[in-house]
Amino acid sequence: MIHKREFHDLEKKFDLVVIGGGITGISVAREAAVRGIRVLCVEKNDFACATSSATSKLLHGGLRYLESYEFGLVRESLSERHIMGLAAGHLSRPMQFLVPMFEWSNPGRFIMQMGLSTYDLLAYDRNLGTPEDKQIPPAKWISREEFLKLEPKIESKGLKGGFVYYDYQSTYPERLALAFVKTAVQAGAVMLNHCQATGFGFKAGTKQIESVQIQDTLSGKEYTAKGSVFVNASGPWMDQVLGLAERSPLHKVQKSKGIHLLTDRIIGEQTLFLRNKKGQHCLLLPWEGMTLIGPTDSPYEGSPDDLSPVEEDITMLMDLVNELLPGRPLTREKIRHVPIGIRPLVFSGKSTYRASRKHEIYDHAADQDKIEGLVSVLGGKWTTSRKLGEDVLHACLPKLRSFSPGIQIKDVRTDREPLHGYPTFGASSTEIWEQIALMNHRVPDNVLNHLYTLYGTDYQEVLEIARKEPSLLKRISDEPGRYDIMAQIVYAVENESAHTLSDILSRRLALGSFGYPGDTAAKRAADLAGKLLKWSSSRKTEELKAYRLSYPLERLSTDSKKKK
Ligand SMILES: Cc1cc2nc3c(=O)[nH]c(=O)nc-3n(C[C@H](O)[C@H](O)[C@H](O)COP(=O)(O)OP(=O)(O)OC[C@H]3O[C@@H](n4cnc5c(N)ncnc54)[C@H](O)[C@@H]3O)c2cc1C
Structure with a gap:
């Protein structure tokens, strides 16, 4: 149970205050709470209401990142995919991907085979201690006939065959985020949604933050929360929140807009990974009897609060799908929803598509304004959020020990712990369901x-x-x-x-x-x-x-x- 929003909780001083209740902030709060650290997390709207609920619903290694030789990131993501499947088996499941290979495909069969073999190699331990319903077979080549049998809706002209590989689907990312919230609350975290951080308070005569002003966005009432260390985990809003403390914040976030189309079902039971001759690609993912198509990836300069898709975003994805599937199956009437989000990427100077999905942690004591007690985190993926939370916490430990004297920090490993709602790490979800059904x-x-x-x-x-x-x-x-x-x-x-x-x-x-x-x-x-x-x-x-x-x-x- 997540306690009621009771503001008398704010009377005590916290060791750690996290700003932002997307999966990044929630994971940091969970890592802190299970170690016995007094932690508050404030979210200006609702938990996981922004980028964290606008995803492709994948827990994945990121096959595409191999193109830019990011072996470390892919290995970490595959390892976290495994952990997430064992920690919350009811909210994740293996998903089969089909990659058609045409006479004109680029990359061709050889390069794809190399990529998928590397992907398998980097996931060498994917089935270790894994129940049968979460096991992932190695990637394989299938013939043109086998391909057409699995997905008859694909273009048959020029089709040579294709590859089959696997990742996990995160069935309801919003509920998975809530499982993290409940785990944090159970361990003692105070998690307040509809509470916006509106300013910071400094220790008299210093540049050390000692409090954050909070506005309850439902009642308009204002509060102050005291803390030792503050984490800015506001994702696409990172620069804005930093601007509450610094006079000249360096703009670190590179914002990438991504939309999906959720449509009536237009494909079979497998995910299709399609690429056209120009190299544009998209995924068509089966989800709860519908098809999720996307994502797009384009630079976004505006305020995250004003985010909205434009007709061109929708038309562009529709055209791509209709170019790639024969018979132009996607009509406007089939579109039921257009989830939209902003990837908070680490600024790199590269295009948003090429920019790395790795995360970075900043200690603002090193900035021009030398703000003490404030750490920001940027980048990452839903899949790696647990590890990201762990990394942020480790980065905060020296500050916590110095600014919260006498703090006791437990030694806990969350890579072996179930999330709230799942009885045992590594249990078989199928077996649990069979018992319930009886x-x-x-x-x-x-x-x-x-x-x-x-x-x-x-x-x-x-x-x-x-x-x-x-x-x-x-x-x-x-x-x-x-x-x-x-x-x-x-x-x-x-x-x-x-x-x-x-x-x-x-x-x-x-x-x-x-x-x-x-x-x-x-x-x-x-x-x-x-x-x-x-x-x-x-x-x-x-x-x-x-x-x-x-x-x-x-x-x-x-x-x-x-x-x-
Ligand atoms: C189109 C798309 C598809 C994706 N697909 C996948 C995928 O399939 N798998 C995967 O692993 N990753 C995927 N990602 C990446 C993943 O979704 C993000 O890395 C992750 O959700 C970022 O979470 P976050 O908490 O940093 O940001 P957010 O979820 O945006 O959270 C930031 C939060 O901070 C809050 N906030 C802002 N200002 C304040 C303030 N002043 N006070 C209090 N709160 C504040 C906001 O309300 C918001 O809820 C995708 C991203 C996009 C855009």
């Missing part, structure tokens, strides 16, 4: 399986709510394949620090991840959430509007209606 829960198997996937062992708590009030077993959406039930709304509000309709539908439940679920389902959810959170009728109307407009596609259609 119990008589009196709910349909597809709903039960859905709850287990989202909550792991916490699924029982959701069912307990529905047992006490059977009307809460009702599904929120009438659309087929949407298994969320009303009891999850109660659980989200009472146990998972959900405060807005977007928090509930987009990041606690699955429903919002499929695109705007329609007015009927949204209203049904808002009626119950409104009762629980004591919303006035005007607040409910505002929540419904804000929720609808949180979807880029809805914003685009509202804008185009206004222009007409």
Whole structure:
């Protein structure tokens, strides 16, 4: 359970204060909390609401990074992919990738074979202590006939055959982030969403930070939190947060805009890795009966708060898919959602596509302004976030020992620990599910399986709510394949620090991840959430509007209606 947002928690002094509740900040908070460090993490909106929920939903080694010889990064990512699969088996699964090879393909078969053999080699320990349902076979070549059998929708003209390889899919990154949050809270972290860092306080006459001003973005109230060391983990907002402390912050973040199209299903059960003759490429990933297409990668100069896709982003991806698949299968009507995010990359002077995905940690005592007690972190990938958290914590240890005298730091290794909701590190998710399915829960198997996937062992708590009030077993959406039930709304509000309709539908439940679920389902959810959170009728109307407009596609259609 994530405790209620209680601001009297801020009366004590923290050892570590983390700004930003994307997966980077959450991982740092978790690393600190499990070692017994008093840690506060503040997030101005909701946990994992920004880049961390706009991903390709992959836990991957980054095959593409081999092109720039980043063997260290790929090895680290493959190792973290393995750890994530063992720590949260209910939220990850192996995913098969198909790479077609045409007469004109560049890179051709030989280079691809070299790349995939290296990928396998760097993942030499991928099946060590790994249950059967998470095992990954080596990459292999398949004939043209085998390829067409696996994916008949591919262009057959000029097709020579192709490769099959594997990574993991992260089924619900928002829920995986929440599993990190709950692990941190269980270990004593104070995790506050809807709290924005608005300024820093300095020790009198020094350049040492001793506090951060916080604004509760729901009530507008202001607070001060005291700490010894502060971590700026605000990703795309890094320079802005740094600007709260430094007069002349060096701009370190290189922002890369990335969108996906979530569409009605247009391919089979495997991910397609497609490249055209110009070298442009995209992934078509199967996800919950739909197809996730992308990502794009283009420089972004504006404020992250103003991020929105433009029609050209959507058309560009649609054209690419229709060029690569015969019969131009992707029409505008099939697009249900356009997730969008900003990669916070380390500035390198290279294009955003070529820029490395490695992370960097900055101690601002070394900057021109010589700010003491502030560390920033930038870059990284969702896949490597656990390791990133560990690295940041290690970088902060000397400061913590010096500015929090007497601090006791436990020796803990999170690479062997399960995340909240998963009973044992390395357990078989299939076996856990089979045991659950044998119990008589009196709910349909597809709903039960859905709850287990989202909550792991916490699924029982959701069912307990529905047992006490059977009307809460009702599904929120009438659309087929949407298994969320009303009891999850109660659980989200009472146990998972959900405060807005977007928090509930987009990041606690699955429903919002499929695109705007329609007015009927949204209203049904808002009626119950409104009762629980004591919303006035005007607040409910505002929540419904804000929720609808949180979807880029809805914003685009509202804008185009206004222009007409
Ligand atoms: C299109 C795309 C696809 C991707 N696909 C993958 C993938 O498949 N696999 C993978 O491993 N990685 C992927 N990544 C990379 C991965 O998503 C990012 O590396 C990661 O999510 C970055 O997390 P973050 O916490 O640094 O940033 P964010 O998630 O953006 O979090 C930063 C947080 O800081 C908060 N914040 C900002 N200012 C303040 C303030 N003043 N006070 C309090 N809080 C503040 C923001 O609200 C935000 O929530 C992808 C990225 C993109 C863009």
